[in-house]
Amino acid sequence: MNEVVEKKNIRNLSVEELKKFLIAAGEPGFRAKQVSDWLWMKSARDFDEMSNLPKALREKLKEQFTVNAAxxxxxxxxxxxxxxxxxxxxxxxxxxxxxxxxxxxxxxxxxxxxxxxxxxxxxxxxxxxxxxxxxxxxxxxxxxxxxxxxxxxxxxxxxxxxxxxxxxxxxxxxxxxxxxxxxxxxxxxxxxxxxxxxxxxxxxxxxxxxxxxxxxxxxxxxxxxxxxxxxxxxxxxxxxxxxxxxxxxxxxxxxxxxxxxxxxxxxxxxxxxxxxxxxxxxxxxxxxxxxxxxxxxxxxxxxxxxxxxxxxxxxxxxxxxxxxxxxxxxxxxxxxxxxxxxxxxxxxxx
Missing domain, CATH: 3.20.20.70 (Aldolase class I)
Known part of the structure; x- marks a missing residue:
């Protein structure tokens, strides 16, 4: 039976917290700044908008997080x-x-x-x-x-x-x-x-x-x-x-x-x-x-x-x-x- 992952609001994480998650997930740490820029500079409302991230990374983010946009x-x-x-x-x-x-x-x-x-x-x-x-x-x-x-x-x-x-x-x-x-x-x-x-x-x-x-x-x-x-x-x-x-x-x-x-x-x-x-x-x-x-x-x-x-x-x-x-x-x-x-x-x- 698949365990349901309770997704976290990604915008509640600092860049450092994002970096820790990404490194633990086998991703390079510099991606944290890219994700943060999408969320706060470019006002991305979902992960599919983050076009300079590899698709596999976007899928990982979707599995763990939500954006909770108004x-x-x-x-x-x-x-x-x-x-x-x-x-x-x-x-x-x-x-x-x-x-x-x-x-x-x-x-x-x-x-x-x-x-x-x-x-x-x-x-x-x-x-x-x-x-x-x-x-x-x-x-x-x-x-x-x-x-x-x-x-x-x-x-x-x-x-x-x-x-x-x-x-x-x-x-x-x-x-x-x-x-x-x-x-x-x-x-x-x-x-x-x-x-x-x-x-x-x-x-x-x-x-x-x-x-x-x-x-x-x-x-x-x-x-x-x-x-x-x-x-x-x-x-x-x-x-x-x-x-x-x-x-x-x-x-x-x-x-x-x-x-x-x-x-x-x-x-x-x-x-x-x-x-x-x-x-x-x-x-x-x-x-x-x-x-x-x-x-x-x-x-x-x-x-x-x-x-x-x-x-x-x-x-x-x-x-x-x-x-x-x-x-x-x-x-x-x-x-x-x-x-x-x-x-x-x-x-x-x-």
Missing amino acids: TVHQSQYSSDKTIKNTFKLSDGNIIEGVLIPAPDRMTACVSSQVGCSLTCKFCATGYMERKRNLDPGEIYDQVVLIDKQARENYGIPLSNIVYMGMGEPLLNYANVLKSVDRITSEDGLNMSAKRITVSTAGIAKMIKKLGDDQVKFNLALSLHAANDTKRNEIMPINEQNTLKSLAEALKYYFIKTKNPVTYEYIIFDGFNDGLQDAAELAKFCKHLPCKVNIIEYNPISFASFQNAGEDKTEAFAVYLRKQGIITNVRRSRGKDIDAACGQLAIKEKA
């Missing part, structure tokens, strides 16, 4: 040219990622977890359960597939990546950093780390760890209120990660990396849109070099929040600018296909 399950096209994708993972789980075209950039918004555990009250993903973390290859695949989409639809490659999709990136710390390494490495996609932004709801000890690891990518904090009472109400994570602890962690991060931080501030009607709220935010901004992105809110069926009016939003931005804070007002993209900020939750298209 695939595009569905794509929806917004009237503003945003494209939302559901990606199917090798275990059948579904995640979402978005291509956001703009005149000066092509941005991929990628997910880091299947679902989310943080239960932010204004975010559709927060109403889903967190099933598992994504591995580095599954994050990498989103970038590769969205880049292909950008080239095919708009003739322009990806220029930027934001980890702002489903999940909390800092709760999948090791895999997120490995995925950034695959995306930025010369042996990978060779993109600049300065064009990558990782967004967190605010986990103080992990922000400090980013500083210790001296990361090169940009950090964004989803703030949405600069007073603990209000932030606790909409973001339960603030109860263990108060604004004081976040300010300390961010200062530590800045000392270690010299990277300024972006604060994301969704402006809700009648909740955090007053000049007192702006004054609290301005005070929080004094801790380190930063900029503020005021984000239009996109209502979801689970919550009763509404977007603040144009006049309130403008007055809020003007106040911050008068305090010397770089402030941008971000208009939502992909609202008509539930692809905008805070709207990512798995809904099959009829």
Whole structure:
């Protein structure tokens, strides 16, 4: 009776581990670099694509390993040219990622977890359960597939990546950093780390760890209120990660990396849109070099929040600018296909 070999995900192996396997299988060690290049530079999705490997070696690899590549399950096209994708993972789980075209950039918004555990009250993903973390290859695949989409639809490659999709990136710390390494490495996609932004709801000890690891990518904090009472109400994570602890962690991060931080501030009607709220935010901004992105809110069926009016939003931005804070007002993209900020939750298209 033939023993069934449980195949391993080849993308979880380092080049050294691959080399050991190949030598034990009677193959020359230099093949490990060739296999790795196919997986991470050329984004091969199966072993038959590895055309400079002998057929016998490809068969050996097939017997022992899988690639576990993510695939595009569905794509929806917004009237503003945003494209939302559901990606199917090798275990059948579904995640979402978005291509956001703009005149000066092509941005991929990628997910880091299947679902989310943080239960932010204004975010559709927060109403889903967190099933598992994504591995580095599954994050990498989103970038590769969205880049292909950008080239095919708009003739322009990806220029930027934001980890702002489903999940909390800092709760999948090791895999997120490995995925950034695959995306930025010369042996990978060779993109600049300065064009990558990782967004967190605010986990103080992990922000400090980013500083210790001296990361090169940009950090964004989803703030949405600069007073603990209000932030606790909409973001339960603030109860263990108060604004004081976040300010300390961010200062530590800045000392270690010299990277300024972006604060994301969704402006809700009648909740955090007053000049007192702006004054609290301005005070929080004094801790380190930063900029503020005021984000239009996109209502979801689970919550009763509404977007603040144009006049309130403008007055809020003007106040911050008068305090010397770089402030941008971000208009939502992909609202008509539930692809905008805070709207990512798995809904099959009829």
